[in-house]
Amino acid sequence: MTDESRNNFGNPTPEELRERVERTRDELGHTVEALAAKADIKAQAKEKTAAVKEQAAEKAALASGEIREKAEQAVQLVKAKTPDPVLKKTAQAAAQVRESTARAGQYAAAKAPDPLLKETRRAAAVVRANRTPIIAGGVLLAAFLLVRRGRGSR
Template identity: 40%
Template sequence: MSTEPRTPIGTPTPDALGRSAEALAAVTDIKAQAKEKAAAVKEEAVERTSLAADRIRVQTRHAAQRVKDTTPDPVLQQAGRAATAVRANRTPLLVVGAALVVLLLVRRGGGRR
């Protein structure tokens, strides 16, 4: 039995019919349902991506620490000096790298003719 107000002859009042129509419209509003589903999927994707990025950061730190722990000190010192030299001479290294890329592209293109 329904708890909706009824007219003296037993039919639902217009207000009850209006609520029923609104409920039916809400169920059949596919566009709104699709937007809600898309928002939920996007939120889940963002959360999963964040978790994956956190896991990758942790694993990268562990791997870097393992490499540092197992690499002999003289090699670490030499790598540190090389990194410092590269930072100090970025422009010449970039020019040399760009020239090398151009040379390789020219040689590759010349062999096809």
């Protein structure tokens, strides 16, 4: 029997053995990488945190849009159901409030220290950025007070 005849009966050649070893090393390398990824709890936590953060931001944006839409609908509904004289009085009252606020702001600016002025400006910017919900709330409050006042006089 020669070496070639032995190889035909199931004994691998040195080249086949090298290929098997190389294939096994590749498989082992992939397995080790997979196990290392599973064992890296810190990386998994970061990935999970990023996913949860993104999901929360999406939900917050959706909820914010829905709230603004509902507030605008409420404003339109209140305006539609409020009689014109009441709307005029509300507009006059709003103008008076703006004038009084401007005067009070000027007085406060003259008397307030600089850190307080900075914080006040920042708060005013937040209010300006969210006008619609604040206006809707003011209109609803005014309508509620007017209705309550009207019912109280009966």
